Amino acid sequence: MRYFDDIDVGDRIALGTHTFTAEDIKAFARQYDPQPFHMDEAAAAKSHFGALCASGWHTIAAWMNLRVQYGKREDAERAARGEVIAKLGPSPGFRELKWIKPVYVGDVITYASEVVEKRVTKSRPGWGIVFAKNTGTNQNGELVMSFIGSGFVERRPGTA
């Protein structure tokens, strides 16, 4: 992770892809979102979705995992170059989450993240909050989800 002070609005990263299988969709739904259109092909076929589709939370959880993996690769590269790794704190929340298109079995979702806002915090000296618009796009180039996430990022020592 770079320091808060080294992050710019407009910075965009590609996080990679995730393929949604029927087994994964149903397993996630059983645990967290057992609505029929996420659990059962026949019930989903009769629903307005027309076919089994992933829980919206599943499409976000896949994003989160790819975002963390990206951070680990970035930190390893920074360490290899002898650069300092800034701390990443928790998130105070998110807003404007949109599930735009259903994610069906076999869909390949490409995730990305773009910094849209930065804010220093009075309540947490030494930290700033970075806001990013996170997106998922399917194999047909259609946006399937987006949201504005946020997270605490350590400030460069001496700047706070």
Next chain:
Amino acid sequence: MQRCTARLLTPTIGHVKGIILRVGTTATVPKYYLEDFSTDWTAEYGPRRVSREEIIGFAAQFDPQPMHLDEEAARHTMLGGLAASGWHTCCIMMKMIADGLLLDTASMGAPGIDEVKWLKPIRPGDVLTVRGSVTSVRVSQSRPDRGFVTFLWVVFNDRGEKAMTLVCPQMVQRRHPGAAA
């Protein structure tokens, strides 16, 4: 299967036990339609205990950061100790309201989430309850067979603290699609 976990604080919706036949999760006769919700609707679901194992299990699969995975590493983070991924809290809440309400509702899913605030970390052993209220009900202009119920969900821990708030419009079928809005 424990289904009737809801304790309706304002009984605007009657709970009639035993009239819903459910085969697996596929055959449901909804009890609740758009017409059953109004801004004086409230409900509470839970309690739901969150274990250390599931916090670590969810994190390992979806949010493998040290603050959600490892007690010792988490102690050195802003959270000051092991805490559930915020997405895990969302998912736990989702399951609570699915079991408590949505599986009995002519729900068509949610087009999104307006806002979530993660206010307090969820610790191993925390016992959660979720309280819901309705901030608006409207019929869809483009598709008069359905409408949107906007819920405010508040997750409390067993110390009485607000741990998370979530504002979500839920798409729900109308019982009488032809009726005037």
